[in-house]
Amino acid sequence: MNVLVDVGYLIATVSFLGGLKFMSSPKSARLGNSVAAIGMILAVLCTFIALKTQTVPTTNIIVIAVAIVLGTVIGKLMADKVEMTAMPQLISLFNGAGGGCAVLLGVVEAKQQGIGDPNIGMQLLLLLGLVTGAVAASGSAIAYGKLAGKTKDNKGAAVVFGSRILLGLILLLPLLYFVGLLPISFESTAYALAIIALVYGVVFVLPIGGADMPVVISLLNSITGIATALAGFVYGNKAMISGGIFVGAAGILLTLLMCKAMNRSLIKVLAGKFKKTKASADTEVQNIKEITVSETAMQLSFASKIAIIPGYGLAVAQAQHLCGQLQQLLAKRETQVDFIIHPVAGRMPGHMNVLLAEANIDYEHLKEMDEVNSDMAHYDTVLIIGANDVVNPAAENNPDSPIFGMPIVKAYQSKQVVVMKRGMSKGYAGVSNDLFGMDNCSLLFGDAKDSLQNIINQLKLI
Numbered sequence: 001m002n003v004l005v006d007v008g009y010l011i012a013t014v015s016f017l018g019g020l021k022f023m024s025s026p027k028s029a030r031l032g033n034s035v036a037a038i039g040m041i042l043a044v045l046c047t048f049i050a051l052k053t054q055t056v057p058t059t060n061i062i063v064i065a066v067a068i069v070l071g072t073v074i075g076k077l078m079a080d081k082v083e084m085t086a087m088p089q090l091i092s093l094f095n096g097a098g099g100g101c102a103v104l105l106g107v108v109e110a111k112q113q114g115i116g117d118p119n120i121g122m123q124l125l126l127l128l129g130l131v132t133g134a135v136a137a138s139g140s141a142i143a144y145g146k147l148a149g150k151t152k153d154n155k156g157a158a159v160v161f162g163s164r165i166l167l168g169l170i171l172l173l174p175l176l177y178f179v180g181l182l183p184i185s186f187e188s189t190a191y192a193l194a195i196i197a198l199v200y201g202v203v204f205v206l207p208i209g210g211a212d213m214p215v216v217i218s219l220l221n222s223i224t225g226i227a228t229a230l231a232g233f234v235y236g237n238k239a240m241i242s243g244g245i246f247v248g249a250a251g252i253l254l255t256l257l258m259c260k261a262m263n264r265s266l267i268k269v270l271a272g273k274f275k276k277t278k279a280s281a282d283t284e285v286q287n288i289k290e291i292t293v294s295e296t297a298m299q300l301s302f303a304s305k306i307a308i309i310p311g312y313g314l315a316v317a318q319a320q321h322l323c324g325q326l327q328q329l330l331a332k333r334e335t336q337v338d339f340i341i342h343p344v345a346g347r348m349p350g351h352m353n354v355l356l357a358e359a360n361i362d363y364e365h366l367k368e369m370d371e372v373n374s375d376m377a378h379y380d381t382v383l384i385i386g387a388n389d390v391v392n393p394a395a396e397n398n399p400d401s402p403i404f405g406m407p408i409v410k411a412y413q414s415k416q417v418v419v420m421k422r423g424m425s426k427g428y429a430g431v432s433n434d435l436f437g438m439d440n441c442s443l444l445f446g447d448a449k450d451s452l453q454n455i456i457n458q459l460k461l462i
Contacts, residue, residue, distance in 0.1 A: 002053070008046035009238040015039025016246055026353060026363040043239035044068065084355055085315045088217060088347040089147045095221050096140030102133025102227035103194055109234060110190035120178065122234060123186055127174050129230030130190060131197040136224040138201030143216050146205070147347060154206040163207075166200040204270075212269045214348050215258050219266075222251025254349055261343035263395075263405040286437030288424075291444050293451060296383075296418050297458035303380035303416075305336045307372070309409055310352045311345050313386020313421070317448035323385070324359035326452060329459055338367045338379075340409050342390035369409050379414040385448050388426070392433045402431055417441040420448050 016039050022032025051061055075094070082090045106129055113123050145151030170193065176182040177189045184192075208216055229244025231237075259266050300306060308327075314320060327337045339361065345352045356366060376382075384391055391411045394401035411417050412435050419436065421443055426432060435441050444451055 002050075005046045005050045005053075006238070008042055008049075009242075012039040012043040012046065012239050013242040015042065016243055020246060020250065026357070026366070040243075043243070046239070047237065084318070084320075084358065085312075085347075086148070087351070087354070088214070089144050091348060092140045092144040092147060092217055092220075095217065095224050096137045096144070098224040099133045099136030099138075099140060099220070099227060102129055102224070102231055103137055103198070105231050105234075106130025106133065106190060107194060110187045113186055118186065124174070124178070125230050125233050127190060127193060129227050129234060130194055131170055132223050132230065133227035134194050134197030135201040135204065136220045136227060138198045139205045139216070139220050139223075140201075142202055142205040143213055143220065146208075147213050151206075153209055159203050159206050163200060163203040166196055166203065169196050170200060208270065214344060214346075215255055215262075215266075215269050217348060218251055218255040218258060219270075222248050222255060225249075225251055258344055258349060261407060262403075263407065286432070286434075288436055289442045291418060291442035293444065293454040294458055295442075296444055296451075297455045297462060299381050299416055299418065300330065300335075300383070300455070301333070301459060301462045303335060305338075305379050306330060307338050307340050307376070307379045307382045307411070307414065309340050309342070309345075309382060309384045309387050309391060309411060310355065311342075311385065311387025311390065312347060312351075313388075313448055315346060315351065315355055316386065319385065319449040319452050320355045320359040320361075322449060322452040322456065323356065324361045326456055326459075327361060327365060329456060337365060338372065339365055340367050340369060340372055342369050342387070342409050343407075345387060345390050369407065373410050376410045376413040377415075381416045381418065382411045382414040384411060384417065384419045385452075386420070388433055389431070391435055392431070393438075394431065394434045398434065411435065412438055412440070415440065418444055420444045420446070420451055422447065 015035050019032040019036025019039065022028040022035060048061065078090060106126055109126055113119065113126055142151055173182065173189060173193055177186065182189060205216060225244045225247025227244070229241050229248060232240025232244055255266065259269060308323060310323070314323070330337050339356055341352050346355070353366065389403055391409050392403060393408070393412045395403045395406040395408045398404055417435065417438070417440055419441060423445065436443060
């Protein structure tokens with residue numbers, strides 16, 4: 001029976017790898033998700049078989065099964081009801097649940113590890129898993145609050161100082177325990193570390209700005225993966241070990257890639273540091289040119305090559321389906337329409353890709369920023385919907401700008417730019433967009449969904 005379980009875990013691990021491989025391409029991402037899900041179901045079944053062969057009480061197995069069913073039902077209901085704009089918050093909650101699970105496992109197992117002859121290696125793994133899980137759980141809760149606009153940034157000296165003290169305690173307590181200088185039991189040490197780590201997760205995320213939350217979510221997801229892998233070592237569960245390692249490695253790689261896309265180091269992101277804008281540069285008067293729906297429709301009708309650059313505003317307006325209709329309408333006129341995606345557009349990695357996929361826009365029309373930046377001058381019209389910082393020329397030509405050095409979509413190089421906005425509010429970085437005052441740029445004010453619908457209606461009449 002043990003051989004059967006081991007083979008099942010091996011197949012599950014291969015499924016995880018296959019799922020990740022398929023997810024590397026948008027066209028096969030859905031298949032990859034299904035393959036990975038099948039692997040996870042197999043791993044759970046193998047765990048139940050292993051529990052039965054280890055004479056675990058039937059009552060315990062029933063409790064586990066009920067918990068899985070409840071978690072599945074609640075998770076499905078939450079996923080079905082969540083709006084696309086709130087998807088990052090949901091991911092934070094789910095990630096926090098994973099971290100919380102690692103904390104509970106550590107707390108439950110701490111008492112068992114304190115009985116009989118101590119296994120120092122196992123105790124160390126348990127404490128590491130407990131601490132990382134606690135940081136991921138409470139940190140994800142704060143990240144959720146920031147994404148939902150319920151929690152403000154706090155870069156006060158007390159928070160920064162407190163985080164350093166707590167980090168010092170997290171490193172010091174296990175050391176004192178293992179060298180015999182801490183006059184308390186292993187169980188008490190674990191409980192104390194769990195509480196300290198939970199508080200540290202809060203002060204760790206509090207100073208970080210809302211614009212950096214996608215990076216933080218990715219990092220916390222990686223930490224949850226590490227906690228899962230450590231718990232797998234404690235329980236000798238191969239599926240937990242492999243799955244946790246995959247999540248941890250993928251999360252940290254994605255975190256570093258996102259930092260590169262913003263031209264910021266991970267250290268500066270975690271420290272909550274952002275270059276300040278000079279008042280003179282930020283309050284410069286711009287020559288804003290407004291454009292009407294009819295004029296926008298006319299521009300699009302005469303263009304042979306069009307780029308649409310989506311941002312978070314598109315998700316807020318829920319206008320992705322109208323984008324799909326606009327693309328189909330223009331395609332009938334033999335107009336080339338490309339959707340250009342910036343790596344950090346939206347509130348989480350891949351936010352815009354998922355949004356456009358929801359509108360059944362073929363992935364052949366989606367282009368990465370690096371793929372088309374050298375060709376931007378050949379676009380007749382660029383339509384920017386809800387994007388701001390990721391198209392701001394200040395990132396290239398204003399050394400005083402907080403976003404200077406961040407790679408952007410070079411929309412300003414195109415022949416004509418139309419920016420769809422509700423008003424003159426700034427982007428997530430809190431700086432003015434130099435693009436708005438350029439000669440080739442016009443602003444179409446209004447709700448993106450209404451504006452797109454009116455543009456489509458006008459195009460049908462031309």
